[in-house]
Each structure stands twice: as structure tokens, then as C-alpha cells.
Amino acid sequence: MRVARFAMIAALVLAMPFTAPAQTKGGSRTVAAQVVKIAYLDPLSGPFAAVGQNILRHFQFAAEAVSDRQLAGPGIRFEIVPFDTKGSPQEALTLLRAVADQGIRYVAQGQGSHVAIPLSEAIARNNERNPAQSMVFLNYAAIDPDLTNGKCNFWHFAFDASVEMKMEALTDYMKGKPEIRNVYLLNQNYSFGQQVARFARELLARKRPDVKIVGEDFVPLGQVRDFSPYIAKIRAAGADTVITGNWGTDLVLFVRAARDAGLGAAFYTYYAGVVGTPTAMGASGADRVRQVSYWHPNIENNAMEPTYLDFKKKFGEEWYVLATYTSLAMLAEAVRRAGSTDPLRVAHTLSGMKLAGPMGDIEMRASDHQLQQPLFISTFTKAGGPVRFDSEKTGFGFRTDRAIPTYVAATPTSCNMQRPAKP
Numbered sequence: 001m002r003v004a005r006f007a008m009i010a011a012l013v014l015a016m017p018f019t020a021p022a023q024t025k026g027g028s029r030t031v032a033a034q035v036v037k038i039a040y041l042d043p044l045s046g047p048f049a050a051v052g053q054n055i056l057r058h059f060q061f062a063a064e065a066v067s068d069r070q071l072a073g074p075g076i077r078f079e080i081v082p083f084d085t086k087g088s089p090q091e092a093l094t095l096l097r098a099v100a101d102q103g104i105r106y107v108a109q110g111q112g113s114h115v116a117i118p119l120s121e122a123i124a125r126n127n128e129r130n131p132a133q134s135m136v137f138l139n140y141a142a143i144d145p146d147l148t149n150g151k152c153n154f155w156h157f158a159f160d161a162s163v164e165m166k167m168e169a170l171t172d173y174m175k176g177k178p179e180i181r182n183v184y185l186l187n188q189n190y191s192f193g194q195q196v197a198r199f200a201r202e203l204l205a206r207k208r209p210d211v212k213i214v215g216e217d218f219v220p221l222g223q224v225r226d227f228s229p230y231i232a233k234i235r236a237a238g239a240d241t242v243i244t245g246n247w248g249t250d251l252v253l254f255v256r257a258a259r260d261a262g263l264g265a266a267f268y269t270y271y272a273g274v275v276g277t278p279t280a281m282g283a284s285g286a287d288r289v290r291q292v293s294y295w296h297p298n299i300e301n302n303a304m305e306p307t308y309l310d311f312k313k314k315f316g317e318e319w320y321v322l323a324t325y326t327s328l329a330m331l332a333e334a335v336r337r338a339g340s341t342d343p344l345r346v347a348h349t350l351s352g353m354k355l356a357g358p359m360g361d362i363e364m365r366a367s368d369h370q371l372q373q374p375l376f377i378s379t380f381t382k383a384g385g386p387v388r389f390d391s392e393k394t395g396f397g398f399r400t401d402r403a404i405p406t407y408v409a410a411t412p413t414s415c416n417m418q419r420p421a422k423p
Contacts, residue, residue, distance in 0.1 A: 033075025036341050038063070038106040038138070038328075039099040041092050041119070044084035047222035048111060048248045054275045055140075056082055057315055058324040059108060065325075072332035076341070080108075087111065087222060089118045096122055100133055105343045108327065110141025110160070111248075113192040114221070117144065117151055124153040127343075131420075134343040136350075138331065140323035144191045145411075148370040152415035155343075157350060157369045159323040159330075163192065163245070164411050166292045167199040169375045169404045170243075170268055173290075175207040182214045184239035184265070186230060188250055189218035196245035196270070214239050222249060227257035239265050247271035252280045259284035266290070272380060273320045273398060278391035281380060286396055289380040295322040295359060296378050296398040297389040303358035308389070318391055322358075326371070330355065330364065348422050361406050368415035375404040 040059055043052040059080045067077035081104060085092040092115045099107060109119055120137055127134040137156045139147065145162040161169075174180055185200055187193030197216060204211050215237040217230055224230075234242060242265050246254055251271055258267070259281065265288075271277065272291040281289055297308050297320070304322065311319035334350040335341055352366035360374040378398040383390040390397040 031073040031076055031335060031339055031341060033073075034341065035077050035079050036072070036106065036335070037079050037081050037102075037104045038108055038331075039095075039104045040080050040082045041085050041095055041099070041107060041109045041115075042111045043087040044082060046086050048087050050275055051248045052084075052111060054317055055110070055321055055324065056080070057317070058311070058319065058321045059328070061311055061314070061319075062325045062328045066328050066332050071329065072335040072341075076332075076335065078328060078332070085109075085111075085115060087115070089115045092119050093122055096126075100126060100130075100135065103133075105134065105341075106136050106138060106331070108138045108140060110139060110323070112190070112221070113142040113144030113147065113195075114190040116142030116147060117191065120147060120151065120153060120156045123155050127155055127420075131344070136331075136343045136347050138327045140321065140327050142192070144195050146191065146195075148368040149414045152368050152413075152417055154351070154369075154417055154419050155347060157327075157347075157364060157371075159327045159371050161294055161373065161375055161409060162370060162411070163195040164199050165370075165409050166270060166375065167196065167203055168411060169377065169402075169409055170292045171200070171203040171207050172404070173292075173377045173402055174204070174241075174268065180208070180211060180241045180266070182212050182237070182239045183241045183243060184214055184234045184237055185216040185243050186234070186254070187218055187245045188221045188247075190221050193218060193221075193245050196243070200243045219246075219250060224250065225253065227254045228261060230254070231257050231261045231263050234265060235261070235263060241266045241268060243268045245270045247274055248276075252276045255285060255289070256280045264288075268292075273318070273391065275318060275320075276392075278318075278380070278394050278396065281396070282394055283396065285380045287379060287381050290377060290401070291380075291398070292375060292377055293320075294373050294375055296320070296376060296400070297391075298378070298387050298398055299359065299376060299400055299403075300386070326357070326362070326373075342423070344420060344423055348419075351419075363406070365413075368413040368417065370413065372406050372410050374406050375409045376400055377402040377404070 063078040083095045141160045145164045185197045267289045269291045308319045334346045338345040338349040354363045363372045387397040
């Protein structure tokens with residue numbers, strides 16, 4: 001059986017035997033012992049602070065595990081340096097200058113494509129003007145498909161599945177549900193939410209032309225405190241199904257309002273597993289809230305179970321962002337293969353990298369730097385049987401309805417990437 005280095009780290013190397021290589025070389029190069037700093041640029045205050053703080057702990061946990069097992073090479077440690085963007089693109093760009101001034105060459109961000117797009121463009125400009133101070137962008141969750149299509153660039157790597165990939169999987173599942181007749185679209189009013197609505201309309205029209213879109217709303221990001229007027233519109237429209245890409249406080253308050261109003265519509269989501277949302281759903285979400293994701297804790301033969309349990313034990317919180325591990329494990333492997341921590345060498349090595357991931361084969365597709373990986377459709381339901389782990393002590397957790405292998409989850413790209421010469 002083929003066992004890759006990433007599969008080992010993905011099963012939480014702290015809980016599995018692992019022998020690091022005696023030396024780290026790329027050709028004749030050997031990586032010197034050093035601390036590799038990774039700037040974490042996401043909201044640590046404001047309406048999305050709970051998500052930002054939770055994911056910061058994910059990254060710190062992953063960095064410690066990768067470092068302790070020397071996956072990038074002997075004496076190479078990863079350190080996460082947090083920066084609070086407050087969810088603002090302008091703040092993120094200001095902080096990027098501070099990141100560069102501090103000599104940090106790797107940036108992790110994911111909360112909001114409205115931040116990721118200008119951040120990616122700014123990093124590409126910086127690298128063109130200041131090649132000696134180049135930076136690599138590890139995008140763990142911003143999934144506007146423009147990032148790996150028309151706005152792609154060599155320095156950006158997407159570790160989550162794009163909006164299009166997830167909606168393809170979600171609508172493939174929905175086309176086999178004849179009870180879905182009238183759909184309401186409610187999404188956040190920025191690039192990501194607009195793309196969720198766009199692909200929902202397009203793909204439902206192709207796969208289920210009998211389904212009607214009976215209403216559509218966009219809500220200002222992180223500003224709505226009372227979703228009851230939207231719930232009233234959904235009910236008045238006669239919707240039996242809601243599709244939403246909302247996340248963080250915008251999803252927590254939305255599902256809480258639906259629960260309080262006794263809305264019986266089914267919810268098809270991208271982020272029902274994000275911190276705070278399972279608690280907001282509780283019993284009211286059972287058997288009617290579904291999500292599309294690349295991981296959840298009740299996947300059969302789950303190689304990430306030790307990670308999940310150790311994180312919960314240490315922090316008392318849910319562990320759900322597999323991309324925090326994927327990104328650092330692949331970065332470590334790229335450093336090892338390149339024999340260098342130089343961003344240009346690492347980026348060229350990471351581009352096109354293939355590994356056996358914990359859920360199946362993965363590939364950082366060279367043409368657009370979009371990670372190709374399996375996806376899962378799961379339903380929030382009462383714990384028991386295949387639902388071994390509940391979420392946030394609710395007594396309810398996610399059950400796999402369908403597993404979508406990597407080759408099925410793939411979508412085409414229009415990226416025309418300009419690549420700097422290899423060093």
C-alpha cells in the first residue's frame with residue numbers, strides 16, 4: 001500500500017509513528033535549521049473574530065505538529081504570526097506591508113474572497129517589483145473561482161475547493177432529490193456570495209430545469225443582526241429549499257432565526273460545520289441541514305480522527321479546517337523537496353505537487369494552483385451509529401451522504417498563468 005508523507009502528517013503525526021529523513025536535500029542543496037514564519041491575516045476582532053481565533057488555533061496546532069516531526073527538514077520550525085485584518089481588504093493590504101518589512105515570506109489567509117483577491121494581486125505585484133522579497137500566498141478558504149481563473153497568479157495556492165467545485169457537487173446531489181421544487185438563494189453581498197448564487201442558478205438550470213428559483217437576497221457582510229425579515233420572505237415565497245454560502249455570524253444568526261420561526265425548509269450550505277453554527281442549529285437543524293465540504297469528523301476510515309480528538313481535548317473546540325493541515329504539510333514537503341525555504345523555489349516545487357492525502361489523492365494543479373481533492377455531502381443529524389462524534393456538544397453531528405472522488409470534483413480552469421523562471 002502506498003503511504004505518503006502527507007498521509008502520515010494528516011493522521012496527526014503526534015499520534016502515529018513517523019521517521020523523518022536523515023537529511024533534507026534538493027539536488028545538492030541542504031536546508032539550514034531555521035524558523036519559517038507564516039503570517040496569518042484574518043479577522044481577530046469584529047463580527048467574525050470567533051472564526052478567526054478558532055482557525056488561528058488550527059494553524060498554530062498544525063505548525064507545532066509539522067515542526068515537531070521535522071517534516072520540512074531537521075531543525076526547520078514553522079511559526080504562525082497573527083495579524084488582525086478586521087475583515088477589511090484595506091487593513092489587509094496595510095498589514096501586508098508590515099509582513100514584508102518583518103521579512104515574513106509566507107502568508108495564510110482565507111476569510112473572505114473580498115480580502116483574498118486584492119491580497120493576491122498585491123503579493124504578485126510585490127514579487128514582480130521586489131523579487132528578493134517575494135512572498136507565497138497560502139489561501140486556505142477564500143474560494144471565489146476568479147482566484148484560480150481570470151485572477152490567478154503563480155504565487156497564489158488555493159487549498160479549499162472553489163465555489164464552482166462545491167456547487168457542482170452540491171447540485172449533483174440535489175438533482176436526485178425530487179422533493180426539491182422551489183429554491184431560495186440567500187448569500188453575503190460580496191464576491192464569494194455572488195458566485196455562490198451565480199453557480200447555483202446556472203447549475204440548477206442545467207441539472208434540474210424543473211426547479212424554480214423563487215427568491216434571491218444578498219446581505220451585507222457581517223452587518224445584519226436580525227434575519228427574521230429574510231425568513232418571512234423565504235416562507236412567503238413558498239421555498240422548500242434554501243441555498244446559502246453564508247458563514248460565521250451571518251450563518252449563525254440566519255439559522256437561529258429560521259429555528260425561532262419554525263421554518264421547515266431544507267438548507268444546503270457550504271459552512272454549516274463552522275464554529276458556532278452547530279450550536280445555533282441544534283435539534284432544529286436535524287435531517288434538514290446539509291453541507292458540502294472536503295472533510296467532516298464522521299467520515300468512514302477517518303485518518304484525521306486523532307487530530308480532531310487532540311484539538312478538541314486541548315482547546316475544547318471543534319476541529320474542522322483540514323486546509324490548515326493540508327497547506328502546512330504541503331508547504332513542508334515543498335521545502336523538503338526544494339532543499340530551500342526560498343519562496344520562488346518552494347512555489348515551483350509546490351506547483352503540480354501530487355500526494356496521497358488522508359481522504360484520497362490530492363494534487364496542487366499546476367495550471368491554476370487549485371488543489372484537487374475529494375468532496376463530501378453530509379447531513380446534520382442525531383449522533384449515533386455512523387455519527388460517532390457530535391458537534392459542539394449538541395448531540396448532533398454530520399453523516400456522510402455522498403463521497404465525491406477527486407477526479408469527479410474537478411472543474412476546468414481559464415487560468416493563463418505567467419510563471420517566473422526557475423532559479
